[in-house]
Each structure stands twice: as structure tokens, then as C-alpha cells.
Amino acid sequence: MIHSLTAMSKGDELDRRFRLVFQVDEGGILLREFLHAKGISKRTLTATKYDGGDIRVNGFERNVRHPLQSGDEVLIIFPSEExxxxxxxxxxxxxxxxxxxxxxxxxxxxxxxxxxxxxxxxxxxxxxxxxxxxxxxxxxxxxxxxxxxxxxxxxxxxxxxxxxxxxxxxxxxxSGFHRQYIALVEGHVERDQFSIVQPIGRKDGSIIERIVREDGQFARTDVEVLGRSDIKGHQLTKIALTLYTGRTHQIRVHMRWAGHPLHGDDLYGGSHGLIGRQALHCAMIGFLHPLTSEKVEFRCDIPLDIKRLTNTDIKQTQ
Structure with a gap:
């Protein structure tokens, strides 16, 4: 598969619509079926056909019922989005x-x-x-x-x-999209590593708050302790959390359920005093790149307001 945003002439302007190019390895398949196998959803294909996109085979516009031959080149130009x-x-x-x-x-x-x-x-x-x-x-x-x-x-x-x-x-x-967070939670977490697999749903009577409930959506959070500390009368644990699902407030809900709410998270039972927000930072995202299928990971530094609470001059407890 070849992918490109190379500009093409379109009247007096440059065409910068997103496009993908595929090579057909085996013939005997309709264009519609081929594109579906390449991950093009029915909704996207419909929008491409009717909202200003284009589908070409070997440089010629074709409809989705066109039969493909081995060696054909399929170009799909996605419509502009506003x-x-x-x-x-x-x-x-x-x-x-x-x-x-x-x-x-x-x-x-x-x-x-x-x-x-x-x-x-x-x-x-x-x-x-x-x-x-x-x-x-x-x-x-x-x-x-x-x-x-x-x-x-x-x-x-x-x-x-x-x-x-x-x-x-x-x-x-x-569950092919992984994210790792760094957090400071209340108390000293006893176990060094564990998983929280608890369903999450909306709290009755609230449009914001979520809770662990039997009829909620599946959610999994892996927890690893990075250090335990006592800071100005606050017992805190620095943890790394890996998400395999993306439920609303997942980490905040799971850690409250575990008895260790995030420090600074007053919605879910955390105390204040050391930081002006919930002490939570997404430090890594990893997934398969949608165009190359290669595994990619991206990381960023911990911000200063959390980092200053985990400096080496803080008393660490085992």
C-alpha cells in the first residue's frame, strides 16, 4: 500500500485531500469488496462516492461494482472535511x-x-x-x-x-491501543503489581460521575507501584497505570474502587493540599500505525507539578 498527500492540480488550486493507493495482488474480486478488506468502512465509502471523493482503478474512475484484476492500482481520494x-x-x-x-x-x-x-x-x-x-x-x-x-x-x-x-x-x-499514565494516589498501595478488571457505568442521577457497577462496560487497568512517600502529612503512592480500554474517568473510578483515589481528585474522594488538580498524566501512547501496521510508541515528560512531588529529596518508604 502506498499513501500520500502529494498535491495534485484541481483547477487553479492544489488538491490536498487525503488519498490511499493499493496494489491488487489477486483478481476476481469486486472493487467494493477489495476496499472493505482494506478497512474502508461502508460509511466512509458512501461519503467518498457522494461527498466529493473519488475512486480510480489504473487512473480511471470506476464504480464499486468494478471487477479487479491482479496488478491493478486502486486509488481512493477521500472527500474534504469541514x-x-x-x-x-x-x-x-x-x-x-x-x-x-x-x-x-x-x-x-x-x-x-x-x-x-x-x-x-x-x-x-x-x-x-x-x-x-x-x-x-x-x-x-x-x-x-x-x-x-x-x-x-x-x-x-x-x-x-x-x-x-x-x-x-x-x-x-x-484492546490494541495501549496508554500508560503516571499518577499519585492517596495512601500506601500494598501490592506492587495488580490488575483492576471492573465494569464502569454512569452513576444514577449524575451526568458526570461514573462508578463501578455490574451492568457497566468492561474496563481493565493494570497498576504498578513506582514508589511510596510521606509528604507534609500526606501518604502518597506513585503508580504507573496501563489502560486497555478507554472508559470515561476509568483510572479515577478504578482507583477510588481500590481504595486509593487520585490525590487532588475531589470528585472521586481525593484530598487537596499538594497539587491543584488530579495528579494524573498520560505519559505514553502505543498502537499499530493505521497505514503501515507497524507498532509505534510516543512518550512525553512528566509535568513539573507532579514531578516536584516525586523528587529524590522526598522521603521514600518501602
């Missing part, structure tokens, strides 16, 4: 860890929302990414693959088109 009315492009600071034609990995600071909401319509990570795309005249909108709470810092994965978003979402549903 940001939704609720996502206004803005010029903002972005800490970009990685970027290619398919996706972008951004290190989000604590205090910034991932996407706009009624309470935070502007200044979000998505607004800034949309502004970047607009400045570069990239015909793409922002597809957030992984979200972080406003007060959680760290890595966010954003797809540049609906097809890449679909492929990454499929990985996440099948």
Missing part, C-alpha cells in the same frame, strides 16, 4: 510530539479541555488543532481518538480524517 459549526479554528500553542499525513500526537497541558463544550467553547486542544489545519489549508477536521479530562495532562491522539479515526477506534475496541 469542522463542525461548534468547532471554531483558533491560533493556539500546541506541543506536537509527532505528526504525519494520518495523525497527530499532542502533549496537552493540565487546565485545557480536549474538545469544546457549553462551559468551555473556546481555547480547547481541538480548537487549536483546527486552527493549525486551517492555517495549513488542510481539508481536514479534528477527529479526537483519545480524550483527556481538563485537569489531566499528557498525550492525545488525533486522526486527520474519518478513515484513520475508524481504524484507530477499531484498535481501541479490540
Amino acid at each position: 469542522p463542525s459549526p461548534g468547532l471554531l479554528p483558533e491560533i493556539g500553542d500546541l506541543s506536537i510530539v509527532y505528526e504525519d499525513e494520518a495523525l497527530i500526537i499532542v502533549d496537552k497541558p493540565a487546565g485545557q479541555s480536549t474538545i469544546p463544550s457549553r462551559d468551555h467553547p473556546n481555547g480547547t486542544m481541538a480548537n487549536a488543532v483546527a486552527g493549525k489545519f486551517a492555517k495549513e489549508r488542510l481539508p481536514a477536521t479534528v477527529h479526537v481518538v483519545t480524550r483527556l479530562d481538563k485537569d489531566t495532562s499528557g498525550l492525545i491522539c488525533i486522526a486527520k480524517n474519518r478513515h484513520i479515526h475508524h481504524l484507530l477506534s477499531e484498535q481501541m475496541m479490540n
